[in-house]
Amino acid sequence: MMDKPLTALLQPNGMPLDITGYEHAGGYQPLRKALKMAPEAIIAEVKRSRLRGRGGGGFSTGRKWEAVPQGEGSPSQRYLVVNGDEMEPGSFKDRLLFEQTPHQMIEAVIISAFAIQASIAYIFVRGEYVLSMERLNRAAAEAKARGYLGANILGSGFGLTIHVHASGGRYICGESSSLLTALEGRRPIPRSRPPRSAQSGLWGKPSVVNNVETLCNVPHIVERGADWFLSLSLGADGGTKLYGMSGRVKRPGLWELPLGTTLVELLEEHAGGMQEGYECRAVLPGGASTSFIMRDDFDVAMDFTSVQRVGSSVGTGNIMVLDNRRCPVGMLRNLEHFFAQESCGFCTPCRDGLPWVERILAAIEAGEGHMDDLDTLGRHVKFLGPNCTFCDLAPGAMQPLASGLKYFRAEFEQHIREKCCPWHDTEEHWA
Amino acid sequence: MSTAEQTPAPDAPLEAALREDIIALAHHAEYKRAAGTDALKLVQKRFGYVSDRHLSEVAALLEMTPAELDAVATFYNLIFRRPVGRHVILLCDSVACWVMGAGAARAQIRDRLGIKPGETTADGRFTLLPIVCLGHCDHAPAMMVDDDQHGNLNAATLDAILEQYR
Ligand SMILES: Cc1cc2nc3c(=O)[nH]c(=O)nc-3n(C[C@H](O)[C@H](O)[C@H](O)COP(=O)(O)O)c2cc1C
Numbered sequence: 079m080m081d082k083p084l085t086a087l088l089q090p091n092g093m094p095l096d097i098t099g100y101e102h103a104g105g106y107q108p109l110r111k112a113l114k115m116a117p118e119a120i121i122a123e124v125k126r127s128r129l130r131g132r133g134g135g136g137f138s139t140g141r142k143w144e145a146v147p148q149g150e151g152s153p154s155q156r157y158l159v160v161n162g163d164e165m166e167p168g169s170f171k172d173r174l175l176f177e178q179t180p181h182q183m184i185e186a187v188i189i190s191a192f193a194i195q196a197s198i199a200y201i202f203v204r205g206e207y208v209l210s211m212e213r214l215n216r217a218a219a220e221a222k223a224r225g226y227l228g229a230n231i232l233g234s235g236f237g238l239t240i241h242v243h244a245s246g247g248r249y250i251c252g253e254s255s256s257l258l259t260a261l262e263g264r265r266p267i268p269r270s271r272p273p274r275s276a277q278s279g280l281w282g283k284p285s286v287v288n289n290v291e292t293l294c295n296v297p298h299i300v301e302r303g304a305d306w307f308l309s310l311s312l313g314a315d316g317g318t319k320l321y322g323m324s325g326r327v328k329r330p331g332l333w334e335l336p337l338g339t340t341l342v343e344l345l346e347e348h349a350g351g352m353q354e355g356y357e358c359r360a361v362l363p364g365g366a367s368t369s370f371i372m373r374d375d376f377d378v379a380m381d382f383t384s385v386q387r388v389g390s391s392v393g394t395g396n397i398m399v400l401d402n403r404r405c406p407v408g409m410l411r412n413l414e415h416f417f418a419q420e421s422c423g424f425c426t427p428c429r430d431g432l433p434w435v436e437r438i439l440a441a442i443e444a445g446e447g448h449m450d451d452l453d454t455l456g457r458h459v460k461f462l463g464p465n466c467t468f469c470d471l472a473p474g475a476m477q478p479l480a481s482g483l484k485y486f487r488a489e490f491e492q493h494i495r496e497k498c499c500p501w502h503d504t505e506e507h508w509a
Numbered sequence: 510m511s512t513a514e515q516t517p518a519p520d521a522p523l524e525a526a527l528r529e530d531i532i533a534l535a536h537h538a539e540y541k542r543a544a545g546t547d548a549l550k551l552v553q554k555r556f557g558y559v560s561d562r563h564l565s566e567v568a569a570l571l572e573m574t575p576a577e578l579d580a581v582a583t584f585y586n587l588i589f590r591r592p593v594g595r596h597v598i599l600l601c602d603s604v605a606c607w608v609m610g611a612g613a614a615r616a617q618i619r620d621r622l623g624i625k626p627g628e629t630t631a632d633g634r635f636t637l638l639p640i641v642c643l644g645h646c647d648h649a650p651a652m653m654v655d656d657d658q659h660g661n662l663n664a665a666t667l668d669a670i671l672e673q674y675r
């Protein structure tokens with residue numbers, strides 16, 4: 079059977095294992111092993127496993143950890159921060175790990191904190207994930223009662239405190255530097271870099287921010303080694319991936335599969351294909367900040383490099399399907415509304431440009447667009463692109479727009495020519 | 510259950526017990542201001558929203574100016590700076606729910622309760638607010654009412670869910 083380390087302990091009833099159940103299933107053994115290793119050895123193993131960040135960026139976890147200053151003369155206070163903001167539209171994977179495997183999360187945090195020698199860890203959870211926070215807090219309390227948390231964990235001399243923080247709710251908090259500012263109790267706008275968080279992060283101390291799914295892999299890498307982790311994947315980078323799918327498919331859901339599973343397999347086998355009467359036109363492969371992939375490219379392997387070759391990115395690996403009964407212009411209007419609303423407002427191109435984009439898209443959808451609006455949209459794609467704004471929110475917002483302008487040009491022009499939406503107003507009716 | 514009788518007036522000072530809770534939060538945080546969102550949420554739990562008066566009181570406890578704390582409070586989707594109804598409906602308006610019929614859910618709420626996003630029913634029972642993707646996309650369309658998550662909304666389930674909140 080295929081190894082599914084992240085989801086092996088999911089229970090049919092959706093309830094998480096308590097600490098006794100988790101220990102019986104082998105839980106907290108990786109922690110015991112890790113505490114006997116040198117922290118640098120853990121970092122080296124994680125680096126060799128080619129674990130790449132599951133939060134969207136795909137950065138090498140081992141390399142990120144290596145950048146934390148260690149040893150003589152380095153600041154003694156360091157922080158590990160888990161990014162569980164998960165507000166990227168279409169993404170619902172981290173919630174599953176929080177709700178159904180909270181002990182895996184806690185164990186992952188302890189081992190990862192040990193690797194970078196952080197004595198305080200924050201789990202930053204989006205405020206709406208009430209159940210996640212309940213279960214994480216319970217798991218942390220159970221772990222503390224068993225001596226896995228607190229001062230001098232299992233007699234190792236290493237101590238750790240975990241805080242579960244409920245976000246006030248804003249997409250920009252997921253951006254790693256804003257997240258740190260949010261934790262400090264300030265208005266969470268992104269920070270300029272350099273310095274990198276690894277040098278100067280939370281309260282100016284070395285800090286590592288990692289995604290929930292990224293870290294949940296760590297205990298398994300420690301337990302079973304980098305070679306095993308590499309063997310799980312179909313491509314060059316290690317591990318499985320929590321792929322998900324939403325939209326008019328027969329079985330929307332989440333599946334843990336080898337990294338590099340193809341899009342067509344996800345759609346046809348795991349999601350069961352499209353519902354009766356619907357056709358799949360395109361997908362956003364990994365959230366709102368990724369580019370459309372069209373049917374011709376559905377044989378693409380959903381790994382970091384392959385998806386880039388078809389002009390998009392894996393993002394969160396949670397895929398949204400655009401079907402033939404929904405208007406692509408309407409979908410883009412919905413997406414850009416999200417980005418315009420969630421812009422933090424700090425830099426001008428994003429603060430002013432995104433609402434402008436939304437207004438143009440709304441006008442085109444309503445049949446009030448002009449052909450030169452398409453040029454204006456194209457200009458925004460350029461001026462809100464990479465390196466033109468203070469953070470990656472705006473370039474992310476341009477991903478679906480740029481690809482949408484390219485692939486749905488005919489639909490845009492049809493709206494403008496016919497002065498109406500060819501799909502008409504189906505939005506207010508249940509399908 | 511109606512909480513209307515138990516909710517104190519928004520211009521009443523924070524009770525001693527609530528002030529103690531906020532002081533404890535600040536004490537546990539590494540720096541007092543880091544307890545800001547948690548403190549505001551406590552106030553909101555008690556009063557339904559954060560009034561100007563309460564914002565100033567919390568700011569003083571955290572050794573911040575009211576303007577500093579308001580810069581945080583006004584930034585967040587889940588901190589309400591104006592009164593809300595007894596129950597808050599957070600209806601997801603992001604893309605997976607849009608594909609699956611969030612617009613129909615919004616229209617049905619408008620028809621049943623007479624409110625659009627941002628509005629409160631005349632009897633103070635519900636406030637409807639839009640919210641971004643709730644991480645429930647495989648059960649779209651989705652919404653929250655207070656702390657409860659609801660998915661797979663359709664014409665029938667939506668009415669039944671609303672009925673649960675009085
Ligand atoms: C606007 C914006 C929102 C983001 N939201 C999230 C998020 O909710 N969760 C997440 O893990 N990463 C998010 N990221 C990416 C983080 O900045 C960061 O790259 C990530 O947490 C690093 O973790 P990883 O290396 O384990 O992927 C976001 C980035 C941007 C620009």
Ligand code: SF4
Nearest residue numbers: 422423424425428469
């Ligand atoms: S790009 Fe947008 S979200 Fe990022 S700093 Fe600028 S205004 Fe804020």
Ligand code: FES
Nearest residue numbers: 601606643645646
């Ligand atoms: S888009 Fe509505 S829950 Fe994700």
